[in-house]
Each structure stands twice: as structure tokens, then as C-alpha cells.
């Protein structure tokens with residue numbers, strides 16, 4: 001990189017060639033999993049699976065992180081270092097396996113590497129869509145680097161309240177930063193477009209994980225989305241919460257989401273007029289759905 005890193009609002013201003021930033025990522029990016037993945041939204045996973053590439057390190061500290069083994073460690077033993085050429089190879093391998101798309105998971109600290117690798121992969125025959133699967137805690141200037149290179153944004157909108165974002169993810173400015181970032185993603189790609197087979201081609205999906213005891217927060221997040229976007233915006237309301245990592249210490253996050261809580265959240269989304277609301281089965285709220293690391 002050679003310049004100080006300001007990719008995300010943590011604004012570490014470190015030269016990552018010399019030091020890792022808050023996210024734990026220094027000069028080398030590590031990949032913990034490169035494999036077909038069946039558990040994204042149906043128009044992302046399809047019949048064959050989404051071609052996921054899971055990066056290590058993260059710029060948030062969510063106490064309920066389901067991927068904490070790789071988010072809190074930027075270079076675990078089971079991961080491999082990946083430069084642009086290695087990432088390009090991974091993308092072409094996944095395409096060869098029948099992946100419907102290339103899905104970069106936890107990509108924020110690696111945004112420059114991803115941009116270089118996608119350019120290389122397109123020149124080398126990559127023709128399936130690229131997906132930026134993000135917590136949305138990223139500066140809009142960093143996203144501009146991806147304009148024309150990323151086809152689909154799967155963008156979290158975790159919170160609307162700064163105090164909650166601070167308590168659960170260590171980032172009080174998350175609500176306004178994520179809101180601005182998602183607007184940039186929408187400016188680049190628009191709302192989700194599906195092909196004749198119902199698969200995602202291009203566009204934005206806003207994801208929100210409903211948290212136990214926090215349906216009121218979900219309603220506020222949905223209100224913000226309603227202020228910013230048309231009512232046909234694709235919204236994925238996720239029920240897959242289960243207590244893990246440090247969440248067992250903080251009621252009500254020490255229990256799964258209740259069916260009636262999820263029903264209240266989905267009913268609210270429909271009541272305020274959203275027409276493209278994706279819902280999950282409550283059975284997906286188990287550790288079995290956490291990917292196996294070290295699959296490369």
C-alpha cells in the first residue's frame with residue numbers, strides 16, 4: 001500500500017506495510033475459506049452455491065460475531081496469504097466449480113487488493129458477478145475504488161443508534177457511516193436486478209440481523225431505510241442470531257432470537273410498505289451454519 005490507511009472510519013493512519021491497524025491487517029491479507037457456500041440469500045447461492053472468499057481480520061468488534069475465529073485473528077494457522085494473483089486463481093477456480101458469483105466476505109481492510117485482483121480476473125476470463133459482502137463500516141472514498149468492479153453489494157445495516165453500536169460493536173459512529181456507505185453502493189449499482197433464472201446480476205441488498213430484545217432497534221433501522229430508498233428496495237431480514245463469542249455475558253443477547261420477535265420485525269417491514277423483504281427460517285440460527293475454516 002505504501003500510504004497510511006484510512007479505508008474505514010477507524011482512520012488508523014498507519015502504514016500497513018509496517019504496522020497492522022485496528023483491524024489486525026498489515027501488509028498481507030489472509031484468506032480462511034475459499035469454497036462454494038449455500039447459505040446466502042437464494043438469489044446469491046442459487047443451486048450451485050456462491051463462490052465465497054472469507055478474509056481474516058475485521059474493523060468492528062461485534063460481541064456476537066459468528067465468525068470470531070477469523071475476525072479477531074488476521075493470520076490464523078489455517079489461513080493462507082493471498083496477493084492479487086492468488087486471489088485471481090481462487091476466483092477462477094470457484095467459477096470453474098460452477099459458482100454463481102464471487103463473494104468477498106469481510107472485505108473492507110482488503111479493498112485495494114480486491115480491486116487489483118478483480119481487474120486481473122476479468123482479464124483472465126472471470127465473467128460471473130462479484131459480490132462485496134460487507135459490514136458497511138467503510139468510507140465512501142474507499143468504495144469509489146470499487147466502482148465498476150463490484151456488481152453486487154450485500155450490505156449490513158446493523159444499528160440506527162450510536163450508543164448500541166458502541167456497546168455491541170465498538171463503533172459509535174456506525175449508524176451515520178454505514179448509512180453514507182450504503183448510499184454510495186446504491187449510487188454505483190442501484191437496487192437488485194435478477195436474471196430470468198432469478199439469480200442476482202447487479203445491485204444492492206440491505207441486510208439486517210434482528211437481535212434478541214432489540215426489535216425496536218430493527219424498526220428504527222427499517223425507518224431509516226424507508227427514508228433513503230424506494231419501497232421496492234431489497235431487504236434481507238436475518239433471523240440467524242445465536243449467542244456466541246462474548247454475547248453470553250450480556251442479556252438479552254445471551255439467548256436466541258424468539259420466533260415472535262422475528263415475526264414482529266418482518267411484519268413491521270411489510271407494514272411500512274417494503275415489497276421485497278427476504279425472510280429466513282428460524283432453523284438457520286445454529287452454529288452448524290458457521291462455515292468450516294481452512295477450506296481452500
Ligand code: SF4
Nearest residue numbers: 005008011012021023
Ligand atoms: S482498514 Fe484497518 S487499518 Fe485501515 S483504517 Fe480501517 S481498521 Fe484501520
